[in-house]
Amino acid sequence: MKRLIQAGGVLLVLVVAAGAAIYIFVPQIQPCALLSRVLPAWLLPPNPNIRDLAFAPLPGARAITGECACSGYRIEVPEHWNGDLVVYAHGFRSAKPELTVTNLPVRKAAIEQGFAWAASSYRANGFNPQDGVQDTLLLIDQFKKKVGEPKHIFIYGSSMGGFVVVDSLERYGDLYAGGVSECGITGGAGELDYLVSLNALADALAGVDLFAVENKGLKAQMGLLRDQVYPALGDPPDYVFDENGLSGRPLPPPAMTLTPKGRIFRDAQINLGGGPRPFAEEGFAAAYKLIFEPARMLYGLLPGGAVAAGTNADTQYRVDPATGANSEQINASVRRIAADPGQRARFILSGRLQAPLLAVYDTGDLFVPLSNAVSYRQKVDAAGRGSELVQRSVRRFLHCDFSDAERERAFNDLVHWVRSGVRPEGEDLSGSLLDAGRAWTEPLRPDDPGHP
Numbered sequence: 001m002k003r004l005i006q007a008g009g010v011l012l013v014l015v016v017a018a019g020a021a022i023y024i025f026v027p028q029i030q031p032c033a034l035l036s037r038v039l040p041a042w043l044l045p046p047n048p049n050i051r052d053l054a055f056a057p058l059p060g061a062r063a064i065t066g067e068c069a070c071s072g073y074r075i076e077v078p079e080h081w082n083g084d085l086v087v088y089a090h091g092f093r094s095a096k097p098e099l100t101v102t103n104l105p106v107r108k109a110a111i112e113q114g115f116a117w118a119a120s121s122y123r124a125n126g127f128n129p130q131d132g133v134q135d136t137l138l139l140i141d142q143f144k145k146k147v148g149e150p151k152h153i154f155i156y157g158s159s160m161g162g163f164v165v166v167d168s169l170e171r172y173g174d175l176y177a178g179g180v181s182e183c184g185i186t187g188g189a190g191e192l193d194y195l196v197s198l199n200a201l202a203d204a205l206a207g208v209d210l211f212a213v214e215n216k217g218l219k220a221q222m223g224l225l226r227d228q229v230y231p232a233l234g235d236p237p238d239y240v241f242d243e244n245g246l247s248g249r250p251l252p253p254p255a256m257t258l259t260p261k262g263r264i265f266r267d268a269q270i271n272l273g274g275g276p277r278p279f280a281e282e283g284f285a286a287a288y289k290l291i292f293e294p295a296r297m298l299y300g301l302l303p304g305g306a307v308a309a310g311t312n313a314d315t316q317y318r319v320d321p322a323t324g325a326n327s328e329q330i331n332a333s334v335r336r337i338a339a340d341p342g343q344r345a346r347f348i349l350s351g352r353l354q355a356p357l358l359a360v361y362d363t364g365d366l367f368v369p370l371s372n373a374v375s376y377r378q379k380v381d382a383a384g385r386g387s388e389l390v391q392r393s394v395r396r397f398l399h400c401d402f403s404d405a406e407r408e409r410a411f412n413d414l415v416h417w418v419r420s421g422v423r424p425e426g427e428d429l430s431g432s433l434l435d436a437g438r439a440w441t442e443p444l445r446p447d448d449p450g451h452p
Contacts, residue, residue, distance in 0.1 A: 030097055032070035033124035033131075041069040041138070049097045050121060058111050068142050070123035071135045074101045075116065077147055082114030084177075085150035086411075087139060089132050089168075091159025091183075091243065091400070092294070093125040095301065102244055104156060105182070109408045116150070118143050127298060127306045129185070130346060132157075132164035133171070140175070152177040152418070156411065158400050159183050159243065159368060166349055166357065166376070173354020178418045180410050181359040183243075183400040187372035188349035189339075192310030194371065195295045196337055198269055200312050202292065204334045205261045206232035210296060211337060218300030225292055233262035236289045241398055248396065248403025250445045253282035264325045271318040273369025277433035278449060279397035283364030286398050290367040304340065309347050311339035351379025353388040358414045358424065360406065363437050364397030370436075373429045390417075390426035393437035395448055405442040 032047040050072035057063040057076055064075040088104040099121040104110060110117050120139045122131045140153060155176050157165035162184010169179050185191045203210050206229045215224060230236060239254035258266060269291070270280045299307040313336050319325045361373050373391050380389045390413075394406055413424040429436060438450055 030095075030124040030126075036070045036123050044070055047072070047099065047123075050099045052100055055103070058108065061111050064146050066142065066146070069135070069138050071138065072099055072101055072121040073118060073139050073142060074103065075118040075143055075146060076107070076111060077116040078111045078114055080114055081116055081147075083151035084115050084154065085140070085143060085152070086110050086115050086117040086154045086156055087136050087143075088117060088119040089136055089155065089157035089161030089164035090119065090122070091157075091161050092127055094294070094297070095126045097125075099123075099125065105158065105402075106156065106404075106407050106411045109404075109411065115154075116143070116147060127160060127294075129160050129163040129167065132161060133167050136164060136168065137172070137175075154414065154418070155179040157181055157184060160185055162186055162359070162368075163188065163347075163349075166353075169353050169355045169357055170350055171354075176355050178356035178414050179358075180414050181357065182402055182407065182410070183362055183365060183368055184359060185368055185372060186349070186359055186376040188376075189309055189344050189347040190375045191368060191372060192306060192344075192347060193312065193315065193339075194272060194310075194369065195291065196307065196310035197272060197312035197315040197317075198265075198291050199295055200334050200337060201268055201317060201330070202229050202233060202265060204330075205265055209335060210299065211335065216300075216303065218297060221296040221300035222293075225296060229292065232259065233265050234258040234288075237285050239286060241286070243398070243400040246398055246401040248394075248401060248406065248443070250447070251398065251401075253279075253397060254285040256285040256288065260324060264319055264323045264330070267319045267323050267325075268317045268330065269366060272315070272371070273366055274371045274374065274429075275433055277363045277370065277436055278395045279362075279364030279445075280366065281364075283362070283366040283397035287365070287367040290399070304343065306343065306347070308340040309343040310337070311344075312337055313339075349376065349379065351376065351381075351383035351385060353380055353383075353385045356388050356390075356414060356417050356423075358390045358410050358417070358426075359392070360402065360410050360440070361391070361393045361429075362396045362398065362401055363393050363433060364395075365399045365401075366397075367399045370429055370433060377430060387423065390424055391429055392426050392440040393429060393433075395437040395441045395444060395450070403442055406440060409440075409442070 047070045053065040053072045061078045090102045101121045104117040120135045122135045162181035165179040165181045208228045237254035237256040317330045
């Protein structure tokens, strides 16, 4: 036993020493986050990768910033605090070292109504919703130390942060009063299945294989895209948007020229993400690079990571014969990829909501498509928790593009639901989506097919 303890102590010292060396010499691989896996929070050093915490509070409010367990955080508390707190969970960020905090999307409305809010950078960038869940819990502890015990805690999340919201409401229903997910990955592992399925289809159409041994590594993956996949399907549009800066303005759709194989791919992707719906083709062009590049970067950097949780083993690709393709032939031509069971378990959502969830999606979002809404509704209903879920859609094509009015309506409806017990209205997203989102879009785009 003594030898085991000594060996364990030596191992811990080696891990800490290695982490410390990485921390000093290789800061771009988020070393503080690595140390946080083996050390308690009180032993962690300051994280040099945290940036731009300072912010100006709104009139009548005070700002608090700090760092905890390698994460930076912001807190804002109005002078006449109503005792309730809203925590914000941000979305996916590329694996760069700099960590920043994004403000709550309904910040102004929340402060005006007396809510305090808090948000974390998380301890690392990348696709790490589990870190988001745990770092948000640590954030709440910091709020209690700095401000006081909140009466109710609401959670609001965007994109990957939507996964954080759902996972938190399933696991910590005794802590959270309710949550809002916007453009959220509520399908859990299903979103990874979607990305793996599309990348495998693109490779089949281009005659390459991203999972082949010779294509290991980031350089090889980016080379496949540049030299073979994009030429086979169509070059990506010169179109850049910041999901944190969208506010429902009628931005012009991206222009894109597809090859015949590219048109087959687009039709299959629209069907896989939920079927024909408003602004799906515009959303395809806007999300084109997002479908390929984050997944291949993640796979190139860490083949056994999140991408390994996805599978297309049971995916049924459907294409319109008008594209010149045959669904049966397409399905036979695509390589089938099995998921790593251990990795997949990290991204499974049960549907057992323990508190109310109001989830809002963009109809034309083809990065996190409406199939997330459909699959999660099925899980929640199967778990007997259907009364805890309300879903809505908005008729736009960019990922996480919502107006202030749409966001505030969702937030206010959730708060009223929690306080009154009266469940707000939503919509059924499991059938035809051609008329989806009409009741919740404020305003409709001038080019909306349902515009009066």
